[in-house]
Amino acid sequence: MDIQQHAREIGLGLDLFSCIQCGKCTGGCPVSMTTVLNVRSLVYGALIGDIAGPIHEEALWDCTCCFTCVERCPKDVRPAEVIIALRSLLVEEGKVPSTIGNALMGIFRQGNPLGYAREDRIAWMDGLEVKSAQEGCETLLFTCCSSAYDIRAQAATKALVRVLQAAGVDLGHLGTEETCCGNEVRRVGEMGLFEMLVEEGKPLLEEVGVARMVTTSPHCMNTFRHEYQLGMDVLHYTQALARLLEEGRLNMTGRVEKVVTYHDPCFLGKQNGIFDEPREVLKAIPGVKFVEMDRIRDRSLCCEGGGGRMWFEGTNTEGRLAFQRVQEAADTGAEILAVACPFCMAMLDDAVKVKGLSERLRVMDIAELVAMAL
Amino acid sequence: MKPRIGVYICHCGTNVAATVDVEAVTEFAATLPGVVIARHYTYMCSEPGQALIKEDARTLGLNRVVVASCSPRMHEPTFRAASHEGGVNPYQVEMANIREQCSWVHPDRHEATDKAKALVYAAVMKAAHLEPLEEREAPVTPGALVIGGGVAGLVAALDIADAGFPVHLVERSDRLGGRVAELNRTFPDLEPVAEWLPALVDQVRRHPNITVYLNSRVTDITGFVGNFEARVGPIEAGLAPAQIQVGAIVIATGYNVFDPRLKPEFGYGIYPQVVTTLELEQRLSSGDLTVNGKTPKEVVFIKCVGSRDQQLGRPYCSRVCCMISAKQAQLVRQALPDARVTVFYMDVRTFGKRGEEFYDEARRAGVRYRRGNVSEIYRRGERVVVRVEDTLLARTVEHEADLVVLAVGMEPRPEAADIAALLKLPRSADGFLLEAHPKLRPVDTAVDGVFLAGCCQGPKDIPDTVAQAKAAAASALIPLMRGVVPMEAATAVVDPELCAGCGMCVEICPYSAPALDPLWGVSRVNAVLCKGCGACAVTCPSKAIRLQHFTPDQILAQVEALVGW
Amino acid sequence: MRARIPVENQDMLAALRGFLQRLLETEVVEAVLVPMETPSGAVTPALVADPALLDAADPLAPVLGLNAARAVGPVTIREPRGRIAAVLRPCEYRALIELVKLQQTSLEDLVTVVVDCPGTYTVPDYQKMRANGGVDRSALLAGMRTGDLASQAGYAFRDACQICENFAAVAGDVRIEFFGADLSEGIPVVLADELAGRLGLEAAPEDGRRAEAVDRITRSRIQARDAVFAEMRGRLEKEGVEGVFAACVRCHNCMTACPICYCKTCLFKSPVMEHEPIQYMAWARRKGAYRLPADTMLFHLTRLNHMVLSCIGCGLCTDACPADLPVGRVFRTVGQQLQAVFEYVPGRSVEEPLPLITFREDEWLEMGEER
């Protein structure tokens, strides 16, 4: 089996021959200390045509697709894509963990991995007025499936809408036609489903005809930016907020007298280089005392929510990275751990509870904090 | 003249000062007989340090200078020059080595300081007995001898000839171009050698200042920098040897390739599938890569064959094999697009300009690099099996191959040893010729006027060889262009009244400076040849030979100071 | 080739004298350097050009007052010179070889005649023997034949001879062999065919007893030698060189007697060892007391340094010492150890280079260079 050939066929940029086996990928891999997954040896096995040794099928699903390996690879090998390619082979053979299979099925049937009804996608709008994008708007708000269905995340989505509207943004939404972006679908290797999502979603978005899309999730932003080839400006909401601040449109009159720290999402930070805007927004909130953790920006620790891990526990349930992360946040003396991604929200919020830090630390979306200061 | 001595104690940063109490040594030195001034300074060899000596020499009228610092090997010329500028005869300068012989070897501050004082005392006592000596110059024969007609020799010859000096280029074989002429294409540009080497050879052959001696070797060299006399003997008998006079010599005798039969585990010479990089080069030139009439499907390169191998006495890296393998692997990929090409390596050393990029290109061309030092090769049917631990898999693998290429290392040429013996040139532990200083004098040798170019000094690729050859040319051009060379002033002299003519000095001298006068049966030293090493003076039982600057009274004064301490 | 010198009336001395006369008469050489008995009874080397005077030659006199190698030097050192033959004991021949290497003599135009040596007496003993009934040469010759060598009753061989294991003629242009020889048919002699032809000598077989006799004596000499070495080493370790030489009177006789000490002017007779008066005072102050002359011990150390590798063990230094110091024993003891280091046998061959002036490339390493 020529993995590289297969990867090309499914649209991955994996370049096995460029690899010098330096190990920088595995060294940076957030899960490499806790699972047998070793991306360097997978690349090597694929290169020499001896994949049987390094491969551990179950551990393949441990990859969070944080792409630290891709970002740091000195030779542009794109090591994570060997994992995606291998996952896609497993998908073809139907060898998928049941929870991931269910999520994919949910997306296929209902447009969301949680398997909720398509009609309920806009239930979060209760109490808000969000106009239909199809009627024409300046800015399209794209809500992640989590932002739309997950109860904790919904609060953040609502806050965001309030904030954007307060700033006078002409906001529209696709309504129940909004369907999963497929970022995670592609990363778990279900290329067929991903293609289908693009084929259906791209015309829908283009028909709306807006110049700018704001996403709640960095994951959605990532795939729209890089994999949809849309003719529009795709922004993460923190970017949108930062722009509004700069333009003087976002006036915060209230105060949030809290010590706040911030966790960089991999898809926002490492993969798309958006480090400053979320911080600018947080620092602009009156009363906020902003502190940094040690591992930030390019060195941020992954929350383990990406790459399908929202739907799969991983082979190692002990010592989740999110546990470590919330402890780091607590150690800074912060009262609030600000996030900018619904997956991070889910993983870290859960970790705060498990680690018994609820008294000291709250996980909040940046939009929620801004909304508090309105 | 009554000694007026200045003593200068160097801290050498912290090299000396960390262990030796330099202030105490300075105070002590100031009390010694004849000492007019004693100072200490961070780096005596620096410009301000030297300025101290000059200034004192002028204003205090010093006629002797003692510097307590490092070994005189490096800095004696520095302090002689500085003192000379201050009006002190350079041979009335004495150094006390309080670094290598004191601070670096004695951890105890108190003891080290005491020893430094003793060494300074001894140097002062010797300095008081030093006599002024005059440096002289000898004329230089305009012209150079270049031994070896490979790329290094060609380039060195051209630069010297272009600068207007006659060059005698001696080559053992019947053609110019050396090892490079055996290559097909060169890395990292894959440029055919034929596109530039013949032009270079032609330039040399047609140069009016260059005389080429093919099929010849240098059988004898006498003389010294500026005035060498060499005998060039044709290898074929019957032709008359040529006697040539030159001012400088460039040695460019090149290298040999390792004979892989010394690593019998690879089966070289047994299996037709196993060839060396040099042999593959010829096959690539001819375009025939078949083995036993079949086109190979699996090609394996094995690196470090005869390099980085202490067991074989070749601990060094041959520096070019990584790039040669990368080049040949690419060329094999081009020639045999269906073949799988695998390179087994320990470390990939592609360090030169465009080297890493070239390695990148090789991998992108589909060459598989696997980390592991191949352990053995054996036959399996029509193929051979390469057995190796893939250290990245941490597993032993058997890799079947139709063609195995051994990247053979470089080793010193036996002929270089002959030249070394003729000129009494030292060789380094690896057997290559030894440069005068590994960092700052990489092409000079222990023998003045003799310079090294190319792989006779150590393995190197073509750009580095050419640079080094030009460097050797620059070193050779300095005496040639100046027209004179300085002569050692601290030479040995014979007292004919005492000399019994035993000839021990003649035997012991590494420079053939003394000779027995056939009429009187006494020894006479040729001052031009004498390097002042003193071997003759210590050998002579009659003390009939005196080495100026190291006379018995000078040495005894020093010894007396030390044992009297 | 091996031949025999004809002997008449069992007169070995006459036979040898005749042989030497033949060398002159056949113009093989123009003169012979040989021990002669002077009219006053001393035995000393002389250069004899007149064949008639060889009647006083006494190559068999068992006495050694001077190493003849020293006498050969001045007559061979440079051209023009005559062709001569030198009659030498093995120890004299070995000293000669060392001097050749030191350019103090030459083998050109020289025919060396080396005679087997039973051992010698000191000059005073020899004189005493002559005065008190003479020297029993026939006993010595008999002992040489059987290998049962003994000194004359009441006398001992010279100290050096008692421990000499190189007493047989093994080199030289002409070797005269007494050991193991049945002299009734003549004295065995080994020489070049061409020379034998000129002297009219014919080839003669070896009787095969020589090796046995030599071996026997060698074994007993080595035994004696090793006992001396052991004793000497013990003394040197215990007393040091300074202890052994403590009684030295600095007469320099040992140096004068040594056949190999060749300097024109010894360092110790030159002004190098003369110091400023204030220097002597400084030493005296520092040490409290200072032995004078200052260079007594340095003299012996320097001589050891200069000569011990070439020491061929003739022992004349011991004989010359007025203070009865065991100079020769020290030289042989130290010499044996040092010569072994360089695998050097002094006097064996002119082809063997002097160790300390032999340039071996691997002994001289540059910085960074390794063997």
Added chain:
Amino acid sequence: MAQKPAALVIGAGIAGIQAALDIADAGYPVYLVEREPSVGGRMAQLDKTFPTLDCSSCILTPKMVSVGQHPNIELMTYSEVVAVEGEAGAFHVTIRRKPRYVEEDLCRGCGACAQACRMRGRVVDTFNQGLSKRSAIYVPFPQAVPLIYTVDPETCLYLTRGVCGKTFLCKDACPADAINFEQKERIVKVDVAAIIVATGFDLMDPRTKPEFGYGVYPNVITGLEFERLSSASGPTGGKVVLNGNEPQDVVFIHCVGSRDPHTGVPYCSRICCMYTAKHAHLVRDKLPNARITVFYIDMRAFGKGYEEFYDRVKEERVIYRRGEPSEVYRRGDRLVVRAEDSLLGRTVEVEADLVVLATAVVPRADTPAVAQLLGLACSPDGFFQEAHPKYRPVETARTGVFLAGCCQSPKDIPDTVAQAKAAAASALVVLHQTRSR
């Protein structure tokens, strides 16, 4: 100097020094132009040199002194070449001599001015890689050649603000009355027959590799900073101490930027493997009990005696682990270096209290400008392009202009010296031919 044609050498690091000395020793005049106040270049910043462990100043200083004193060399420090016209044999060069605000012929280098300077101990000492502070009037290092003080126009209070208290402390302190704030830059024109470019290299700022935390953690330092730390003449007097503490665990990281097209450095920097081995040895020498780990991808010990040195360093209990670290982060008061040990096939965390980054050798920032000034081309890696990589490695496309040292590509000292001599040989040929014309 007017009789024989002259050469111009731009840059007075070891390459420029060697080239200038060779030409001058052969009897031709040389103008040696150096931008900094002193000659010496990068080599002057080094502690010891591999593989012989010669002290760098010990072997460099005499050469520096020689160029300062050579009758055939006209040294122009603190000067820049601003225009080059003409052709081989007849170049017309314009040199800008920047004002030192100190009269060169009066200053004795006593240092009284620096002691007196109001900015004393407040100006970042770039020679020491910012590990110490100096005055606004300074010599870069005590062995500087020439030993003439220079007023730093960027930090001198008078030059930046127009006032420096009531009185110039430096002027008052100077016993030679050498300080002159009226000094203006001078333009000098010289005619030369050949030019050698020896402008050297820069080191990559490791902040472009944020995962290593350089600039975030004070105990993550570069190799050159380690050189200053280890140097007897450096800010700690040769002690390897950070914030007063001796490190117990030292981790070295190879290929920081090198072999990494991401950072614009696709090439190998050629010296890092060996200088890291040397650093490891120095740490072992100074801290016998420290744990020392070197992370590498490929160990490139290719030069004469290098493999042997690598062997030796390993025998000195330096652990070489194969794997390029992916990041450095803090754990308590220590650092953690996270890497895959590719021979174990396992990710490891190595605790450290000193991390030394072997940063890439990069072209001088002004290389394109200098290239334009001299009419030279640059190769894709950004260094100056030689005429032919094989048989014309020091020549350029412009006849009479030659390259020496790291401005052509990274190289170690022996290769730099060899190439400098090679450039000198080429220049000597041009000088000879010009003279005999």
